[in-house]
Amino acid sequence: MVSTYYPDTSFLEYLVTPDGCEQFYGSDILTMLHSGKVLTVNSKRRNGLILFKRYHAEFAGPGAAVGGDYDRDCLGALAIGNLSILCPETHEERQKAYLIRRQWIRLIRQITESSLASKRVIKILDQFEQYFPSEMVSQLPDEAFALLVGVLPQTVANVRHSANDIEDKYDH
Structure with a gap:
């Protein structure tokens, strides 16, 4: 198997979603994250943030x-x-959010414990589909899931493609 790694190419500038739309990363969110203030993702909504770090991504879901x-x-x-971001008002609210x-x-981390890359992808996709509508999950870029569970974006694309093939087979 041959893999290609492009360390100088950053997909974080924009992503192209499956429907062909470019999705830009709002500088407003990044500015807010870099402000130094502790904030929380609204726990009363089905929302969250995938936070891209240098070599990985983290998910901050409701209440985080x-x-x-x-x-x-x-x-x-x-x-x-x-997305709804709140400002915790008390020390206890901040502690709970952490x-x-x-x-x-x-x-x-539990999802990434599997040594099989495809199994990690299946688990993360299943997990996201428990929290969010499957149409929304299908619009999220392969790169985001890849960075969350430590696989190549091509692996995510292959797993998604295989899942679609299986669904199509049973729909007919």
């Missing part, structure tokens, strides 16, 4: 803390759902 010192190294962010962020990180 974002920003502060924790995300100063964030290079890009992809909002999922109708604990929830840790839970999201642990969930992704």
Whole structure:
């Protein structure tokens, strides 16, 4: 198997979604994350952020803390759902948000424990489809899932393609 790695090419400038639309990373979200303020993803909505770091991505789902010192190294962010960011008002709210962020990180870590790349992709896609509508998940770029679970974007594309082939087979 031959793989190609382009360390100087950053897809974080923009992504092209499956429907052909370019999706730009809002500098507003990045500015907010780099402000130094601790914020939280609204726990009362199905929303979240995929936070792109230099060599990986993290998911901050409902209730999770974002920003502060924790995300100063964030290079890009992809909002999922109708994103709502809140400012925790008390120390207890901030502590709870940090604990929830840790839970999201642990969930992704459990998914990445599998040595089979395709299994990691299947697990992350299934996990996202539990939280978000499948149409929304299908619009998320392969690169985002690849960075979340440590696989090549081509692996995500192959798994998605295989899943679509199986669905088409059973639809007929």
